[in-house]
Amino acid sequence: MRFTDVYHSIYECLTAFHQPRSSEDEAKWMEIAGNDLASYRKCVDHRVWTFENKLLLLEAEQHFVIGNYIEAEEKYTASIASAKKHRFFHEDGLVKEFFGRFLQELGRIDEAEEHLANSRVLIRE
Structure with a gap:
């Protein structure tokens, strides 16, 4: 897989993973996500430092979609x-x-607002 293909x-x-939340074609989107996730896992085996935090985000989104909130x-x-450890601030x-949006969905508004505010600061840096 080429580097651009990874991203x-x-x-x-x-x-x-977002589409099943707003689409009736859930099976199609979950298949696409599952295929991409399987491909991405192979990349992580070769470059844990670079790709670990992104894999964990994808897995979090997968759990969110299927209702495994814990x-x-x-x-x-x-x-x-992982992103902090590897100094990937953006x-x-x-x-x-993404975590803030997840917390909003769960009704944990104060926590969500804190994460969303921190997100804006980090993305601007």
Whole structure:
């Protein structure tokens, strides 16, 4: 897989995980996401440092879509920790934005607003 394909699969997977929440064609989108996630996992085996936090974000989104909220929260938290550890500050911001939206869906508004505010700061840096 080429480097550009890796990033394409990340964003396609994120899009595909979002679609079942707003589409009647859930099976199609979950298949696309599952295929992208499987491809992406192979990349992580070769470059954990670079891709770990992104894999954890994709797994968090997968758990969110299927209703495994405890597992989703664990994956979001692990993704944030990985992005910080590897000094991917913009990606830390990206994960916090997704995590904030997740928390909003669960009605945890104060926590969501904190993560969304932190996200904006990190993305601007």
